[in-house]
Structure formats: structure tokens, C-alpha cells
Amino acid sequence: MNSLQSDTIYLNQELRLKAIPTLQTYTVKSGDTLSEIAKNYNTTTEKIMQVNNMVTPFIVVGQALTIESPISPSKETEQSLSKNTLTYTTHLVKSGDTIWDLSVKYEIPQRELLKVNGLSTSSTLSIGQKLTVPVHQIAVQKTVSERHGEYLDWWTEAQYVFPIGKTVTITDLQTGKSFNIRRTIGANHADCETISKTDTAIAKSIWGGFSWTTRPVLVEVDKRKLAASMTFYPHDVEYIKNNGITGHFDVHFKNSTRHKDGRIDPYHQKSIKIAAGVQ
Incomplete structure (x- = not known):
């Protein structure tokens, strides 16, 4: 690459080096475009689309993108990866809208949407009414190893990454067996259901039937x-x-609580730490 005749090099000599592409993860934040992200990572829009199996360059806030890039992100991009951010958007109420449906659509807790707009569960919506909608961008945290998961706080982080309506893959840390579930409700923690009878059969094989026993698991969501x-x-x-x-059934995260008394369950918290590799 440098047209050298020997392996002798000199002080201050400029050498061309081949950059080896690495896979990195970037979480889309408000105002991002695919072309700007590609520029920050010294790659192309087409390459990002190819790596992420995208048909169009359309991206949404909170979306996790896998980036194949020969460089580390720019300082600005690196800051967005290391810090959670909160922005706001506006929704114009149309016929048929309800607070619950909008909270599911925008993947935020119903109580948060109510609080931000000064509403209660008994409030009525009017067509054309402007609602302020919080948009949370949760930074990707480093993990202890590839075998472990991000140790995200339920109240400030995990509930936004794993919102109501989201389908995910559960992997049991001990057996390595996986099955699919969906978060269908739950505020203090994630209340979930299996997608199919096949998923239920796999779960039963792990727990030995239906059981209140806590097990450390990984929740695989948006890569x-x-x-x-x-x-x-x-x-x-x-x-x-x-x-x-x-x-x-129940899925708990760091600092999540029980519905019956609003208290942290120590058995769940111990299993979460094992899944994170911090215990």
C-alpha cells in the first residue's frame, strides 16, 4: 500500500493504513437522517440499509441501527450514544383517538402522557386538540460480556426500550433456550404473554411447567x-x-416493582444482576 522496498520506516513518515470495518450500534435520535448518520461514521446510506436489511431510508426515533464502519463515531455522535435524551413531538387528536391507544402508539406510559398534558384518566379528548408527546432516546449501555445484557433501570430506561405492544425474544441464561413473547400490559414491570403454543411449550420446558421461580433471562429487542x-x-x-x-406472566428489570405492594422483589433483582453479569 505504501510502495515500500523494505520494512524500514522513518520518524514522521506518513503511512497509509487499511481500516478494518467494525460493527457498532447507533440509536436514532430526534432530527437524525440516515445520510447524516452515514457521514458521521464515514460510511454510506446504501451500506447502512444493506446491513440492516432496510428497503427504504426511513428511520424512527429509538430505532437501533447496526453500523459497519472503519472509524469510531464523531464526538457529537458518541455523546448521543452515551447519554439518554428526551425530546417532544406534537399529536393532533383525530376522531377515535384515546389516551391509551396513543400511549401504545408512541410507546410511552399512559400516566406519563397524561401528566405531561395535565390530563387524568377521566379527561376527554377533542378533535384537533394538541397533545405533547415525550420521545425518549435510551442510550446503549456497555455489557459485561456478549453473554450478558444491558443493566437498564425500569423506570427511566427499560420501559421505553420494551414498551407495551412490543414483541421480543427471551433467552434463558442457563439453558440458552429461546422463545417469543409480547408485552401486553403492566406499569410496575412488564406483563407479558407468549405468542404461540410453541413458545409456551419451550417456556414450560425451561421452568418445568408453570412456576413462580425467578430465572435470569435476556430480552432481545431491536438488536x-x-x-x-x-x-x-x-x-x-x-x-x-x-x-x-x-x-x-411477569418480566422484571432493574428497580421494577411488584403490582400488589409497589415494592422491589429481591429474588427478581438478584436474577437481573446475574443476567447483567454484575453478580
Whole structure:
């Protein structure tokens, strides 16, 4: 590459080096465009689309992009990766809108949407009414190893990465077995249901049937792995039919609490730390 005749080099001599591409993760923030992200990483829009199997260059806030780049991100981009940010957007109420449906659509807790707009659960919406919608960008945290997950706080981070309506893959840390679930409800922690009878069968093989035993698991969501703890004892309300269970089960994250008393469950927290590799 440098047309050298020997391996002798001199002080201050300029050498051309071949950059080896590395895979990095970037979480889309408000105002981003694919072309700007590509520029920051010294790559191309087409390359990012190819790596992420994208058909169009359309991106959304909070989306995790895998970037194949020969350089580290720019200082500005690096800062956005290391710090959570909060921005706001506006929604104009249309016919049929409800606070609950909008909270699911924008992937934020209903109570947060109500609070920001000075509303209560008994408030009514008017067509054309402007609602302020919080948009959380949760930075990707470093993990102890590839085997472990991000140790995200439930209240300030995890509930935004794993919102109601999101389908994810659960991997049991001990057995390595995986199955799919969806968060269907839950505020203090994630209340979830299996997607199919096949997923239920895999979960039952891990827990030995239905069980309140906590197990360290990884929640794989949008190419991120989060440290969590799960029990597999279906109870109370359900939304997904014909999946082999009646009710939902619990998935906890750092500092999440029980519904019955609002307290942290020490058994869940111990399993979460194991999944994060911090215990």
C-alpha cells in the first residue's frame, strides 16, 4: 500500500493504513437522517440499509441501527450514544383517538402522557386538540460480556426500550433456550404473554411447567439484549388467545416493582444482576 522496498520506516513518515470495518450500534435520535448518520461514521446510506436489511431510508426515533464502519463515531455522535435524551413531538387528536391507544402508539406510559398534558384518566379528548408527546432516546449501555445484557433501570430506561405492544425474544441464561413473547400490559414491570403454543411449550420446558421461580433471562429487542428476570406462572388478564396459557406472566428489570405492594422483589433483582453479569 505504501510502495515500500523494505520494512524500514522513518520518524514522521506518513503511512497509509487499511481500516478494518467494525460493527457498532447507533440509536436514532430526534432530527437524525440516515445520510447524516452515514457521514458521521464515514460510511454510506446504501451500506447502512444493506446491513440492516432496510428497503427504504426511513428511520424512527429509538430505532437501533447496526453500523459497519472503519472509524469510531464523531464526538457529537458518541455523546448521543452515551447519554439518554428526551425530546417532544406534537399529536393532533383525530376522531377515535384515546389516551391509551396513543400511549401504545408512541410507546410511552399512559400516566406519563397524561401528566405531561395535565390530563387524568377521566379527561376527554377533542378533535384537533394538541397533545405533547415525550420521545425518549435510551442510550446503549456497555455489557459485561456478549453473554450478558444491558443493566437498564425500569423506570427511566427499560420501559421505553420494551414498551407495551412490543414483541421480543427471551433467552434463558442457563439453558440458552429461546422463545417469543409480547408485552401486553403492566406499569410496575412488564406483563407479558407468549405468542404461540410453541413458545409456551419451550417456556414450560425451561421452568418445568408453570412456576413462580425467578430465572435470569435476556430480552432481545431491536438488536439489543437487556438483563431481566422472569417467572412463568400465567395469571389475571390476557390479550393473546390460543397460545397455550390463560393470563400473563411477569418480566422484571432493574428497580421494577411488584403490582400488589409497589415494592422491589429481591429474588427478581438478584436474577437481573446475574443476567447483567454484575453478580
